[in-house]
Amino acid sequence: MRVLVVDDDREICDFMETFLSKDGIDVKTMSDPAQVADEVKSGGYHMVVLDLMMPGMDGVEVLQRIRRVDSDVAVCIFTGYPSLDTAVQSMKLDAADYLKKPFDPEEFRAVVDRVMRKKGLLRSPEEDLHRVIGETVRNLRKDNGLTLKQMARRTGLSVSLLSQIERAESSASISSLYKIAAALDVRLQDLFGDY
Numbered sequence: 001m002r003v004l005v006v007d008d009d010r011e012i013c014d015f016m017e018t019f020l021s022k023d024g025i026d027v028k029t030m031s032d033p034a035q036v037a038d039e040v041k042s043g044g045y046h047m048v049v050l051d052l053m054m055p056g057m058d059g060v061e062v063l064q065r066i067r068r069v070d071s072d073v074a075v076c077i078f079t080g081y082p083s084l085d086t087a088v089q090s091m092k093l094d095a096a097d098y099l100k101k102p103f104d105p106e107e108f109r110a111v112v113d114r115v116m117r118k119k120g121l122l123r124s125p126e127e128d129l130h131r132v133i134g135e136t137v138r139n140l141r142k143d144n145g146l147t148l149k150q151m152a153r154r155t156g157l158s159v160s161l162l163s164q165i166e167r168a169e170s171s172a173s174i175s176s177l178y179k180i181a182a183a184l185d186v187r188l189q190d191l192f193g194d195y
Contacts, residue, residue, distance in 0.1 A: 001024075001025050001026065001047065001115075001119070002025075002026045002028075002046050003027050003028075003047045003048070003049060004028050004039060004040065004043060004048045005017065005048075005049045006029075006036050006048060006049065006050045007029070007031065007050075007051040008031050008055060010031065012051070012101075013030075013031065014029075016029065016049060017029055019105065023112070025112070028045075033054045033056060033057040033059075033061075033062045036050075036065065036066065038069075040069055041070065045070075047096070047115050048066060048075045049076050049078060050062055050075055052077055052078065052079035053079060053080065059086075060089045060093070063075055063077070063093045064093060067093055071094075074096040074119070075095050076095065076096050076098075076099065076108075077090045077098045077099070078099050078101055079098070079099075079100060082098070082100045096114070126171075130168040130171060131168040132193040133168070133172060133177070133191055133192060134165055134168040135166075135168075136191050137162075137180055137184075138166040140184045140186060140190075140191075141184065144184060148163055151183060154183035155176075155183045157179060162180075165180075177191055
């Protein structure tokens with residue numbers, strides 16, 4: 001995940017860089033709000049952490065400029081001076097969150113996790129297991145030169161269900177996994193890959 005932190009306070013930038021880097025996040029910091037839109041346009045960021053009160057340009061104006069170049073990037077507003085007016089303006093511009101400084105680190109982590117999950121960058125252990133099973137079943141099926149239709153005939157499961165399992169869109173029952181393993185001539189535990 002790539003995050004851009006924009007704050008005129010160098011200490012806040014340094015803290016956020018250290019804080020987010022510890023969680024394995026690629027962080028860049030900026031102090032000049034006038035350059036943010038160009039950076040977002042070319043930087044491939046998933047999230048922008050934006051201070052509301054900066055000299056020369058406020059965070060709402062920066063957010064407006066960001067939205068002109070990237071409507072998808074998640075923007076989290078940070079402010080030491082929260083107000084209903086700026087909160088409403090931020091939310092109208094599709095801000096992901098609006099947090100008061102100083103912020104609670106766990107509250108901010110929850111915001112980052114929510115953004116990562118929405119961007120498909122964070123999965124729960126259960127989602128990871130579904131993905132591993134799906135990829136393993138698909139690879140074994142293809143290695144055996146079988147189509148979904150042929151697998152359906154061998155297992156007695158529907159093509160739709162098999163497709164959903166392979167795409168990690170459906171949780172397979174133990175009974176279904178057993179039928180799939182038998183059809184592929186592998187052990188049940190082989191379907192779990194290295195999980």
